[in-house]
Amino acid sequence: MIAEDRFRSLCHAQIEGHASDAERAELLEALRQHDLLRHLYVEQMRVHALLTWQHGRSQCASVVPHATDKVLRHARWRLVLAGALALVMVGLMAWWLVGPDKEGVEIHVIASDNVNFRPGESRFDQSLVLTEGSMSFRTTAGAVVEVTGPAELDLFTPMHLRVLRGSVTADIGDGLKGFVIDTPEARVVDLGTRFAVSAGGANGTQVAVLDGKVEVYESSGDHKDSGPQVTLNEGEGIRIDTLKKPQRLGMVRLNSNARTLRDGSDIDLVSDVWDNRGIGGGNRFYGIVQGGMGIGARAYTTRSNRVWGASPGNIFPKELEGADQICTIPSYRTKPELRLKMLINRPCNLYVLADVSAPAPEWLKSQFTNTGLTVQSGPWWKGSEENEDLVSFYVIYGVWKRRIDRAGTVELGEPQYAGSKNKPAMYGIVVKALP
Numbered sequence: 001m002i003a004e005d006r007f008r009s010l011c012h013a014q015i016e017g018h019a020s021d022a023e024r025a026e027l028l029e030a031l032r033q034h035d036l037l038r039h040l041y042v043e044q045m046r047v048h049a050l051l052t053w054q055h056g057r058s059q060c061a062s063v064v065p066h067a068t069d070k071v072l073r074h075a076r077w078r079l080v081l082a083g084a085l086a087l088v089m090v091g092l093m094a095w096w097l098v099g100p101d102k103e104g105v106e107i108h109v110i111a112s113d114n115v116n117f118r119p120g121e122s123r124f125d126q127s128l129v130l131t132e133g134s135m136s137f138r139t140t141a142g143a144v145v146e147v148t149g150p151a152e153l154d155l156f157t158p159m160h161l162r163v164l165r166g167s168v169t170a171d172i173g174d175g176l177k178g179f180v181i182d183t184p185e186a187r188v189v190d191l192g193t194r195f196a197v198s199a200g201g202a203n204g205t206q207v208a209v210l211d212g213k214v215e216v217y218e219s220s221g222d223h224k225d226s227g228p229q230v231t232l233n234e235g236e237g238i239r240i241d242t243l244k245k246p247q248r249l250g251m252v253r254l255n256s257n258a259r260t261l262r263d264g265s266d267i268d269l270v271s272d273v274w275d276n277r278g279i280g281g282g283n284r285f286y287g288i289v290q291g292g293m294g295i296g297a298r299a300y301t302t303r304s305n306r307v308w309g310a311s312p313g314n315i316f317p318k319e320l321e322g323a324d325q326i327c328t329i330p331s332y333r334t335k336p337e338l339r340l341k342m343l344i345n346r347p348c349n350l351y352v353l354a355d356v357s358a359p360a361p362e363w364l365k366s367q368f369t370n371t372g373l374t375v376q377s378g379p380w381w382k383g384s385e386e387n388e389d390l391v392s393f394y395v396i397y398g399v400w401k402r403r404i405d406r407a408g409t410v411e412l413g414e415p416q417y418a419g420s421k422n423k424p425a426m427y428g429i430v431v432k433a434l435p
Helices: 004-016 019-035 033-061 067-100 330-334 360-368
Strands: 103-111 122-125 127-130 135-138 145-155 160-171 180-182 186-190 194-201 204-211 213-218 230-232 237-240 246-248 250-252 270-275 288-289 307-310 324-327 340-344 349-357 371-382 391-404 408-412 428-433
Touching: 004 019, 019 145, 103 145, 122 186, 127 135, 186 194, 186 204, 194 360, 204 213, 230 237, 230 307, 237 371, 270 428
Parallel strands: 160 180, 250 288
Antiparallel strands: 103 122, 103 135, 127 145, 135 145, 145 160, 160 194, 180 186, 186 213, 194 204, 204 237, 213 230, 237 246, 270 340, 288 324, 307 371, 324 428, 340 408, 349 391, 349 428, 371 391
8 A cells, every 4th residue: 555644745735736647646546446545535635625614714704803794694604605615526526536446537649540539639538449440548647558459448547447358558658657457367567668468369468568667466456465476577578368377478479660569460471489498488578570670670679779770881681671570589699509489371581680790500501591681780888887988889690591482380599609609699580471
């Protein structure tokens, strides 16, 4: 439960009318979760109204000390009516703030595609239903939510919603924490991040952290009174089935901006990616970005500022532009036992982008052809801010190519040459359908 001093401070700010959007959202969330706090808040509002009324009576007496009885009676009646009105307003305000769990929440529509919402409009909604299309909106607390249909959401407060089905991405931004997304299987609590949640399908709830950190709790119970089942950092994801058991989410489908989830379809070139890291591999996921390859495309599942670009003195390879890309896991660059597998659905060209600072591993040289093309990723950093010697640099990759003539499973091996003392960057993967 929220600390008493903090709760009183939020109440005072709200009652006096100078609470910020973030403070009001925090107060609403506390009131929604605890009956005791709701009663305390209503009592504080009632006392405030009575004190305001009493202050008005004393002001009346001091302003008209020699007034006639008739004038005083009229003044007192006006104060009685004003006091009664204040108490009625207290009741209405209390109902609006602490009424049913499922209440209208103000949202500001930012963008929409093939849905009945107009960008720029503000509206109050208890729920959102999208049969198709997509939309994004901002709550009064500052959280930006992107929804991909078909989807169904319940809106509780500017800091709390429930996903019954569909995919949602929440961008909380800097300085705002505690945004909550509930699903039938889990509760996800933001710790300052951008994360995605998908629910309502055969796979239960899926949670993927694109930036920052979240805590995942069981769907039942108060998340403030018990510890999280799992804490996820950037590049990590889990799937929670109906038995509410977290499992590693090995692959996440991302839209071309690599910032929102998308549903799989029959036209996907790659339908699955997995590796042999098992339980010891943690909860790291691979991200499949449909049509996302090009200058500025996200290179890895962590450090979103590291992007693909043209190598010095060259243009970006045309044959890679607009291809599907697999964001790999940068920390796996030192795993000599790594075996990465992909389920490919139809003929395509498969590219591996390998760090040129170390010899190519044998599996790459034997199965792929070096095109002579190069790209770069970055910025990377060496040194430290404390020593004031922080320097950025870029990693150069050679482009290796292999033609895949039939659907099936393709295996890739370790990122570094056996026995090499260098520690090259983890390779990138690009897939493009044959003409």
